[in-house]
Every structure is written in structure tokens, then in C-alpha cells.
Amino acid sequence: MVATSEAAPLRVSASVGSKHHGGAGTRGPATRRRARDVVVFAAGVAATLLALVGTASVLDPGGRGGLVALRVPVPVPGPEDGPRTFYDDPEVSYAVAAGRRLTGWDAKRAEWLRSRGLGRRSAPERVVMVSGSQPEPCPGGAGDHLMLRFLKNKLDYCRLHGIELLYNREFLHPAMGGYWAKIPIVRAAMLAHPDAEWVWWVDSDAVFTDMDFSLPLAKYGGRNFVVYGWPDKFFVRKSWLGLNAGVFLIRNCQWSLDFMDEWARMGPAYPEDHARWGEVLRATLSDKDSDVACDQSALVYLLLNNWERPGKKTFVETEYFFQGYWKEVVDRLDGVAARYEAVERRSPGLRRRHAEQEHLRYAGARNAALRGVVPGPAGGGEVGWRRPLITHFVGCQPCSGGRNPMYSRESCDDGMRHALGFADDQVLRAYGFRHAAPLNDSVRGLPFDYPAAHARND
Numbered sequence: 001m002v003a004t005s006e007a008a009p010l011r012v013s014a015s016v017g018s019k020h021h022g023g024a025g026t027r028g029p030a031t032r033r034r035a036r037d038v039v040v041f042a043a044g045v046a047a048t049l050l051a052l053v054g055t056a057s058v059l060d061p062g063g064r065g066g067l068v069a070l071r072v073p074v075p076v077p078g079p080e081d082g083p084r085t086f087y088d089d090p091e092v093s094y095a096v097a098a099g100r101r102l103t104g105w106d107a108k109r110a111e112w113l114r115s116r117g118l119g120r121r122s123a124p125e126r127v128v129m130v131s132g133s134q135p136e137p138c139p140g141g142a143g144d145h146l147m148l149r150f151l152k153n154k155l156d157y158c159r160l161h162g163i164e165l166l167y168n169r170e171f172l173h174p175a176m177g178g179y180w181a182k183i184p185i186v187r188a189a190m191l192a193h194p195d196a197e198w199v200w201w202v203d204s205d206a207v208f209t210d211m212d213f214s215l216p217l218a219k220y221g222g223r224n225f226v227v228y229g230w231p232d233k234f235f236v237r238k239s240w241l242g243l244n245a246g247v248f249l250i251r252n253c254q255w256s257l258d259f260m261d262e263w264a265r266m267g268p269a270y271p272e273d274h275a276r277w278g279e280v281l282r283a284t285l286s287d288k289d290s291d292v293a294c295d296q297s298a299l300v301y302l303l304l305n306n307w308e309r310p311g312k313k314t315f316v317e318t319e320y321f322f323q324g325y326w327k328e329v330v331d332r333l334d335g336v337a338a339r340y341e342a343v344e345r346r347s348p349g350l351r352r353r354h355a356e357q358e359h360l361r362y363a364g365a366r367n368a369a370l371r372g373v374v375p376g377p378a379g380g381g382e383v384g385w386r387r388p389l390i391t392h393f394v395g396c397q398p399c400s401g402g403r404n405p406m407y408s409r410e411s412c413d414d415g416m417r418h419a420l421g422f423a424d425d426q427v428l429r430a431y432g433f434r435h436a437a438p439l440n441d442s443v444r445g446l447p448f449d450y451p452a453a454h455a456r457n458d
């Protein structure tokens with residue numbers, strides 16, 4: 001079971017989350033036909049757009065704001081003179097479900113790091129964020145524009161936090177489309193980035209709504225897999241909605257490769273097993289009304305039934321919105337913004353203009369000023385008025401437009417624009433602007449000493 005410290009907030013989450021969590025409808029029978037164009041969970045594979053951001057700085061992952069270290073360029077061996085590594089082994093395959101498992105990865109990765117002079121244990125743990133959408137254009141009229149905005153939001157967060165972003169739009173395994181597509185690309189990302197300690201999968205329909213919050217990586221020491229969940233729903237009721245598989249952090253190690261192999265074995269790349277798993281999952285998990293095994297129900301089953309093994313290495317995050325359900329978030333965003341402004345009016349230091357590169361120092365100072373003043377956990381939660389790290393638009397299907405009928409078009413469209421604009425305002429600030437209003441695409445210049453001057457002038 002989860003540690004005691006994690007159990008208490010769970011209860012709160014479970015009571016709120018169980019009533020409103022919208023994941024079920026996303027994949028209910030009515031929407032099953034849309035499985036292929038589920039952009040949200042789709043992670044293509046082949047052609048990848050690799051956006052290298054934050055090359056200049058690796059920031060203190062704890063978000064204390066003190067350390068800003070320049071990444072020292074390492075002399076990289078060229079094609080002729082590099083020592084041989086796992087890349088030179090013809091037996092090593094990038095593909096998941098290709099028959100041959102990759103073994104000895106921890107040693108192979110360590111050897112690669114040593115050969116590049118990157119073996120120091122004291123270095124900050126590097127994170128590669130992976131996201132993606134479907135290979136084809138979005139069928140919905142506004143879908144591709146929304147996808148661009150969701151991608152832009154991730155690009156912003158990554159630039160501010162010294163994280164590399166890999167955005168992928170191909171299905172690396174032909175049978176693993178839709179929500180299964182994330183597994184092959186996350187696996188391939190581990191091989192392509194032996195330098196990264198963590199791969200952070202973030203669904204395309206998830207918005208970073210707190211540009212200040214840094215992943216508390218120190219807390220995840222000794223764990224290999226971090227996922228947001230509602231422990232009561234997960235452990236007690238064995239609900240397939242007890243965890244959300246749309247955002248997870250996975251350590252680049254052998255355990256993770258084995259874990260993903262096992263997870264992938266429940267998917268469509270193994271048609272016979274997949275069909276059998278569909279029945280098992282429906283029979284075992286509560287409120288699962290479909291015979292089709294989806295990645296999330298497979299994950300819930302895998303962890304529930306192997307808690308002694310993969311479970312031990314799993315951390316069910318409940319303390320902050322590692323991913324928050326949008327219906328619990330969007331109506332509070334204006335109130336959140338007002339409370340942050342009120343704190344800044346009293347804190348001249350926070351109002352100083354600064355280079356974007358200094359963002360994390362100011363983020364740390366802002367968090368310190370907010371603590372105890374604005375209720376709620378840093379990174380946001382179901383109660384309080386702190387910015388949520390991630391607002392996840394489950395069920396809104398921005399690419400296809402085929403949202404869950406339980407949500408109105410207005411609630412999804414306005415909710416997404418609201419969250420994206422809320423995030424954009426945090427970014428635009430370093431450039432001297434903000435939006436004219438929460439749902440308005442026009443911007444206006446920020447007066448000197450904003451928001452204090454703003455209050456005086458208006």
C-alpha cells in the first residue's frame with residue numbers, strides 16, 4: 001500500500017474525484033470508435049520533432065531557486081573515434097513488442113554516461129518530456145490550432161525549467177495507436193536519451209497552468225514510476241479510474257523497460273492476449289464497462305496485482321495536481337490569479353522585471369511569499385487557490401472535437417482557452433505583456449511595477 005503520508009490526502013481526492021472525474025466517458029463504448037483519433041492519448045512515433053530547450057541552463061529541480069548551473073558542453077566523440085556502446089550492438093532494438101527484450105540496460109546506460117564524461121552522481125537529474133498527437137491532421141475544424149497551443153504551452157514550461165521536449169506524431173508500432181502509442185515512444189526516448197534520468201509523458205490535452213512549479217524529484221528517490229491517483233478508488237474499489245495514465249514520470253532504467261514490456265503485452269500489439277485482457281479487466285476492475293483493454297485499465301490492473309513488485313517502485317502522487325481534472329480547476333483560475341496578484345502587490349521584489357532565464361529564482365521567491373498566505377498546496381489541489389501544475393482536459397478531445405457528451409462544447413472550449421491563456425500570461429510577463437482578458441486573444445503592455453501600478457492606474 002501507499003505510505004501513510006500519502007494516504008490521508010487520498011481520501012479527499014477520492015471523494016471529489018470519483019464523482020466528477022471525467023475519464024470514463026473518454027473511452028466508453030460510445031466513443032470506442034474514436035480510438036484511432038484520440039489525440040489526447042495518441043503518441044505517434046517515427047518522425048519526431050525534437051525541440052531542444054533550455055540548453056543554456058539546468059536549474060535546481062527542487063525549485064528552491066538558488067542554483068542555476070550552466071550545462072558544460074562535453075566533448076562528444078565523433079563517428080570514428082567514440083568507444084563502442086550499446087548503440088553499436090545490432091541486437092539492441094528500439095521497438096517495443098519486437099520479441100527481444102532489452103537486458104542489462106542499467107549497465108549499458110551507465111557505460112554510455114561514463115564514456116561521455118557524464119557519470120557524476122551529483123549532477124541534477126535530467127528530464128525529457130515526451131508528448132505527441134496523431135499522424136493525420138485533426139478532423140475537428142479548430143483541432144490543429146488547439147494542438148499548436150497545447151504544444152506551445154509545453155514548450156514554454158520546458159524552456160523555463162531546463163527540460164528537453166520531444167514531440168512525436170507517429171505510431172511507432174502499427175498496432176499501438178491511440179492511447180497505446182505512448183508506450184513505444186517512451187521506450188524509444190529512453191534509448192535515445194541515455195543522458196536523461198527521467199522520461200515525463202504528458203498527454204497532448206494537458207496544460208501546464210503553473211509555470212513556477214518544478215517537479216519534486218528528490219521526493220521520488222527510490223521510485224521508478226510516478227502517477228497521479230485517488231488511492232481509495234484505486235486500492236479499495238479497484239476502479240480503472242483510480243489512476244490517470246495521461247501523465248506519468250518514469251525512470252530511465254531496466255525496471256522501467258521491463259514494466260513497459262509487461263504493460264505493452266496487454267495491448268493490441270499482442271492481439272490474442274489483448275482480447276483476453278479485455279475480458280479480465282472488465283471482470284476485475286470496477287466501473288469498466290468495455291471489453292477493450294485500454295492503457296489505463298491495464299496500468300491499474302498491473303499495479304494492483306503486482307503491488308509487491310512494480311507497486312513498490314511506484315509513487316501515487318496525491319499532494320499536488322501532477323495532473324488535475326479540468327472541471328475542478330477552470331472555474332477557479334480567475335480567483336487564483338487575483339490571489340497571486342494580491343501577494344505581489346505586497347512584495348516589491350516579486351514585481352521587479354527580470355530576464356526570462358531568471359524565472360526559477362523568482363518562482364522560488366513567489367512560492368515562498370505565497371506559502372501560508374494563499375491556501376492550498378504548491379502545484380495546486382482539489383482545495384485552495386494555488387495554481388495547478390497541470391490541468392488535464394480529459395474527455396474534451398481537442399483534436400477530433402468528439403468530446404464526451406457529458407460536457408458542453410462551451411465548457412470544453414472555454415475551459416481550454418481559459419487554461420491556455422492563464423498559462424500564457426505567466427510567460428508573457430517576462431516579455432512585458434498580458435492578455436486583455438482571460439478569454440481575449442489581444443494583449444496589452446504591462447505598466448512598470450505591475451501589478452502595483454496596475455492597481456493604481458485602473
Ligand SMILES: *[C@@H]1O[C@H](CO)[C@@H](O)[C@H](O)[C@H]1NC(C)=O
Nearest residue numbers: 436437439440441442443444
Ligand atoms: C479584447 O480586448 C481588446 C483590447 O482591450 C478589446 O478591444 C476587444 O474588444 C476585446 N475583445 C473581446 C472579444 O472582448
